[in-house]
Amino acid sequence: MTESLIKIENLSQTLGKTQVLKSVSSSVGQGEVIGILGLNGAGKTSLCEALLGFRPATSGSVTLFGTSVDALPGSSKLAIGYVPQKEELLTHLTAEQNLKLFANFYPHWDWLFVEQLAEKWQVPLAKKVNTLSEGQRQKLSIITALGHHPRLLVLDEPVASLDPLARRQFISTLIDEMTATNCTVLFSSHIVSDLERIASRVWILKAGKLIIDETLDTLQERVARINRASLFEHQPVLHEFNDGSLLVVTEKPVSALPLEQLFVEIHQ
Ligand SMILES: Nc1ncnc2c1ncn2[C@@H]1O[C@H](COP(=O)(O)OP(=O)(O)OP(=O)(O)O)[C@@H](O)[C@H]1O
Numbered sequence: 001m002t003e004s005l006i007k008i009e010n011l012s013q014t015l016g017k018t019q020v021l022k023s024v025s026s027s028v029g030q031g032e033v034i035g036i037l038g039l040n041g042a043g044k045t046s047l048c049e050a051l052l053g054f055r056p057a058t059s060g061s062v063t064l065f066g067t068s069v070d071a072l073p074g075s076s077k078l079a080i081g082y083v084p085q086k087e088e089l090l091t092h093l094t095a096e097q098n099l100k101l102f103a104n105f106y107p108h109w110d111w112l113f114v115e116q117l118a119e120k121w122q123v124p125l126a127k128k129v130n131t132l133s134e135g136q137r138q139k140l141s142i143i144t145a146l147g148h149h150p151r152l153l154v155l156d157e158p159v160a161s162l163d164p165l166a167r168r169q170f171i172s173t174l175i176d177e178m179t180a181t182n183c184t185v186l187f188s189s190h191i192v193s194d195l196e197r198i199a200s201r202v203w204i205l206k207a208g209k210l211i212i213d214e215t216l217d218t219l220q221e222r223v224a225r226i227n228r229a230s231l232f233e234h235q236p237v238l239h240e241f242n243d244g245s246l247l248v249v250t251e252k253p254v255s256a257l258p259l260e261q262l263f264v265e266i267h268q
Pocket of ligand 1: 017020040046085
């Protein structure tokens with residue numbers, strides 16, 4: 001079995017008085033695309049940031065590329081592309097100056113690819129960032145993360161400000177990039193249809209807990225809500241609803257709930 005690119009073990013994090021992550025465990029292999037879903041405040045950003053080592057875990061651990069995230073060498077950091085929920089561009093510089101700053105850090109920066117993306121996505125490179133629209137800034141932030149062809153790409157709601165055409169272009173670029181480089185992608189979004197187009201696996205967070213960690217195929221074909229009386233011995237329960245019914249993976253295909261409906265139901 002190939003080594004996990006990301007390994008998360010019993011990761012918990014408390015910020016102030018809030019426990020924002022509760023004993024999260026999972027592992028992700030090279031080339032997997034994880035779609036992260038959760039209500040506002042569920043812990044998606046906290047998880048992305050903890051995975052990248054931006055905030056130390058209160059307990060538990062994260063391993064990236066086989067090394068503890070707390071001791072990650074520079075070469076591994078350079079293999080990561082990150083699009084934060086709120087872009088962190090230098091607003092008094094032009095879009096092009098921002099790209100040049102990023103390019104300085106990355107030996108494998110691909111200017112041809114970056115310029116093609118900027119043209120296709122209509123990001124005006126000569127304009128100062130503080131004069132760009134929110135969507136244009138978001139596109140620029142995505143380009144800075146893709147420009148060095150990362151092995152691991154973490155995208156925290158990258159499409160929130162994008163119009164439908166831009167979202168479609170972004171998803172298609174992401175698919176091309178994944179095909180060309182077999183990069184691993186973690187992608188949080190509230191737009192379930194986008195996640196369904198690219199995710200191989202789905203994580204659903206609820207109040208800091210990872211309650212669902214299943215392949216998209218399993219979720220779409222074999223996840224069903226059953227009564228407790230129908231539960232087989234040793235059948236793992238994904239979620240228990242308020243009325244006592246249970247969400248389980250069935251052995252044979254069932255007419256599973258559409259992902260969006262499943263998401264809504266487990267939060268009611
Ligand atoms: N610096 C902080 N100090 C204290 N609590 C925090 C801090 N940052 C986030 N939180 C809390 O952590 C919880 C998870 O927040 P997080 O931003 O990870 O959620 P999210 O799923 O990304 O939400 P959204 O969909 O709104 O972006 C929330 O209850 C939030 O109030």
